[in-house]
Amino acid sequence: MSFAQNSAISSKPYVLVIHGGAGEINKAGTSPELEAAYKASLDKALKAGEEILKKGGDAIDAVQAAIMILENDSLFNAGKGAVLNNKGMAELDASIMRGDDLNAGAVAGVTNVKNPISAARLVMDKSPHVMLGGQGAEEFAKANGCELVDNNYFITDKNRKRLEQIKSNKGKKSQVKQPENRDGKYGTVGAVALDKNGNLAAGTSTGGMTNKKFGRIGDSPIIGAGTYADNMSCAVSCTGWGEYYIRLGFAKSICDRVELQGVPLKEATKLMIHDKLENMGASGGVIAIDRYGNYSIDYNTSGMHRAWVSSNGDTGVELY
Numbered sequence: 001m002s003f004a005q006n007s008a009i010s011s012k013p014y015v016l017v018i019h020g021g022a023g024e025i026n027k028a029g030t031s032p033e034l035e036a037a038y039k040a041s042l043d044k045a046l047k048a049g050e051e052i053l054k055k056g057g058d059a060i061d062a063v064q065a066a067i068m069i070l071e072n073d074s075l076f077n078a079g080k081g082a083v084l085n086n087k088g089m090a091e092l093d094a095s096i097m098r099g100d101d102l103n104a105g106a107v108a109g110v111t112n113v114k115n116p117i118s119a120a121r122l123v124m125d126k127s128p129h130v131m132l133g134g135q136g137a138e139e140f141a142k143a144n145g146c147e148l149v150d151n152n153y154f155i156t157d158k159n160r161k162r163l164e165q166i167k168s169n170k171g172k173k174s175q176v177k178q179p180e181n182r183d184g185k186y187g188t189v190g191a192v193a194l195d196k197n198g199n200l201a202a203g204t205s206t207g208g209m210t211n212k213k214f215g216r217i218g219d220s221p222i223i224g225a226g227t228y229a230d231n232m233s234c235a236v237s238c239t240g241w242g243e244y245y246i247r248l249g250f251a252k253s254i255c256d257r258v259e260l261q262g263v264p265l266k267e268a269t270k271l272m273i274h275d276k277l278e279n280m281g282a283s284g285g286v287i288a289i290d291r292y293g294n295y296s297i298d299y300n301t302s303g304m305h306r307a308w309v310s311s312n313g314d315t316g317v318e319l320y
């Protein structure tokens with residue numbers, strides 16, 4: 001790369017937005033220590049992603065790097081710290097997508113892949129498929145060099161107790177209509193980025209929802225529902241009551257509104273959260289960046305863990 005090209009690229013904008021899940025999160029229910037821990041982790045993930053973008057790296061690498069840090073932190077419902085299904089096991093879902101060629105990869109229902117987002121990336125890069133599930137995804141991850149761990153690695157005491165608590169409440173609530181962690185937080189992690197070359201990318205990783213049925217797959221690994229990226233419109237990552245995000249084709253629907261109807265990004269995310277999702281009686285949040293670097297963070301819960309950084313100096317970490 002010549003100096004002229006190099007300096008041209010260094011002046012181009014980049015943006016990164018990450019989330020650590022939406023939910024009934026508020027200051028009163030969060031100790032100062034926990035608040036500091038969440039912020040430190042989000043900040044670390046943001047910096048890892050920004051480092052890549054600043055150097056002119058790819059949006060998809062920034063997305064993956066940020067998500068891997070959150071997967072490795074037991075504070076979040078992804079990787080270590082994933083919530084448990086009705087059998088007391090962690091079953092993980094993740095997906096990643098790039099906006100330049102619409103290439104995407106996803107894994108669903110994996111139980112031993114330490115970083116599901118890296119397995120999703122490998123499905124994208126090293127297979128002709130978009131999504132692999134269960135044992136096949138695990139075999140593929142192993143064959144392609146992913147680190148495998150025992151399922152116990154993901155399980156925390158907090159999540160074990162949460163499952164017991166929900167199971168002991170059984171019968172008091174409808175198991176169909178009431179999501180098990182509606183009163184808690186969703187805790188899924190995700191990232192969206194625009195790099196200096198104008199490419200968008202998005203990724204999402206989750207343990208799903210507490211006490212979900214064995215084999216249940218949420219929106220997070222579904223391209224178009226929990227994750228979508230298209231350079232013609234925007235990059236989107238969702239967190240919330242997955243069944244509704246799937247039914248709404250949530251992420252793609254935001255992109256279509258932006259691309260086909262010319263709706264500004266913030267209006268498109270607002271409509272999907274506060275109109276479509278809310279009218280169905282569901283809750284959650286979304287982060288998105290459009291091709292011009294405008295970003296939107298929206299949710300209809302009391303909080304959503306989030307952080308953002310832009311080459312124009314706009315940056316922050318917020319929980320509520």
Ligand code: ASP
Pocket residue numbers: 021022077185186187188206207208209217218219220226238239240241242243
């Ligand atoms: N959307 C995820 C799911 O339904 C849950 C979450 O956002 O935490 O699997």
